[in-house]
Amino acid sequence: MHYRVVTLVNQCRRLIRDEFGARLSLTDPDLRESLGAYAERxxxxxxxxxxxxxxxxxxxxxxxxxxxAAPDTAARPPRRMYRGQPLPEPAPPPAAGPDDGSTSDKTVIYRGRRVR
Known part of the structure; x- marks a missing residue:
């Protein structure tokens, strides 16, 4: 509910409490129907x-x-952000080669900066 509606509901609850002696709760799921029934009476x-x-x-x-959304933006994943700054796009994985055991060329980002 909007703030304006809540203030109106609270005014209604106060008037109902004064006239009928009934206390209505804001958390009641049927509050609007109860208010309408009391307003009719x-x-x-x-x-x-x-x-x-x-x-x-x-x-x-x-x-x-x-x-x-444009079709090309719907297929693209959202831009990754860190502390409000966009992160660089990750490099595509290299093709599998004979000496695939080296992991030293992997980019590591620590606290928003490239370490390797």
């Missing part, structure tokens, strides 16, 4: 107005624009 116009605002605020679907 209430003689308070303020509670009905608050419930209408809650329905306006919370009833709108969260719309986040989706961007279509």
């Amino acid at each position: 209430s003689a308070s116009g303020e509670l009905k107005r608050l419930m209408a605002r809650i329905n306006e605020e919370a009833g709108e679907p969260e719309h986040k624009p989706e961007t279509d």
Whole structure:
């Protein structure tokens, strides 16, 4: 829930507690339905107005624009980062040769710097 909706819900809970003596919990999964039921039974116009605002605020679907990724960027793995700086691209593995036992030419990155 948004902060505005939470403040409206808390105002409704306060009015319901004053009028009906019922305490509603914010963690109740059916809180919105309970608030609506109490708002229908209430003689308070303020509670009905608050419930209408809650329905306006919370009833709108969260719309986040989706961007279509280009096909070539979807296949590429994300860039590796270290402390906000991009790491260099790893070198492709060398082809297997007759003296494949040496590991000294492997690049090692320690604390963001190339050691070997």
